[in-house]
Amino acid sequence: MARRRKNIPGPTVERLCRYHRCLRRVARRGVKRISSADLAALAGVSPEQVRKDLSYFGSFGRRGVGYEVDDLVAALEDILGCKDRRVAIIGVGNLGSAIAGYLADSERGFEIAGLYDNDPARVGHMVRGMRIKHVNRLAEDNQRNKIDIAVLCVPESSAQQAAEDAVSAGIRAILNFAPITLHLPPKVVVRDADVAADLEWLSFWLSAH
Amino acid sequence: MARRRKNIPGPTVERLCRYHRCLRRVARRGVKRISSADLAALAGVSPEQVRKDLSYFGSFGRRGVGYEVDDLVAALEDILGCKDRRVAIIGVGNLGSAIAGYLADSERGFEIAGLYDNDPARVGHMVRGMRIKHVNRLAEDNQRNKIDIAVLCVPESSAQQAAEDAVSAGIRAILNFAPITLHLPPKVVVRDADVAADLEWLSFWLSAH
DNA sequence: CTGTGTGAATCAATTCACAGCT
């Protein structure tokens, strides 16, 4: 099982995250087994799509029966590699604090590795039981206790600099909330989460009726 | 020009938002003209891709010359239909406040139509100069002064309910920050912005080296 | 007889290659 990583379609990865979310939800409701058709309905895709997406990585169900929910959740966490990932928040304003709170509660396998800011007025303050540290501590902290992902919650004007700081601290994955396209070495993987872009996307489909 | 809306690839729409962002940025730096190659480099795609994406909607450049930055920004705003859209924030905790602030500053064509919450402890409080109103005012406010998009910043447990409230108030586009797949009539367009899903996506590409 | 897993067929998106303005 869990064959792995060769020409996986991008859209497949997006959907795997969604299946994971839906499955965790039904698992909490006590559901033990699920068919591709039911999972597909929850996720808003076709049943063939669910089966094809999973088939890139192995076979996780039983023919004529369906999938064991707990097993499939575990399989997806293995595929996505999202178990016990350590996440640093860079920029602890409203947005950074919100995300810290969100992750602390979410039980989705992410641990907060630290909160960082470069504003001396913020450094030393406590947010959700953690002390905000200066960004220049990133490299040292990463060396001592691996940081997997940096979440950039800084203003546009300091985003490129903060991203470069994260990269030179040895961090290789960035979730970027700033409305800017980061230019970084190709070994670094970046995902953009620009709210205004999301609103533009919605505007387009609104206009298209 | 601006041919419009027939079988536009989904990924094209994503990229148009990105081009818009890059162009606004260079426009602020005073750049007047740009080639598809330069815009492509900024956006991190190929030049042919830029030209093909634009060609679905018309022709906006001059052969042998390039694009007038201001004209192309205007064309994209027309295509995306994102000018003067009115956005309501539903759920005004840390995240909702952060987004309100973000939009108020962003100059990207979005106006805050109102801040709504169903927690009586929050209703009446001021955030960035606006009074938080109760969610049951949505329908009335929408009727008086059109709300185009609702941004859902409520906890998972109330997200489906809040989305239904927005829809019955007549809102047809939702940006959903709650980690849940909303089930709504097909006329409503939903975009998910689940942070944990973004982190899972990054985890996957990290594992894939 | 139900529901998975998967090659084959179809449909969609990207890249190529070049014609056509400036």
Place this chain on the structure above:
DNA sequence: AGCTGTGAATTGATTCACACAG
């Protein structure tokens, strides 16, 4: 000569249809 715009070719993703296991 330089750069856009766009059909044609190619590559990628989804859907179909059916073999196979319980």
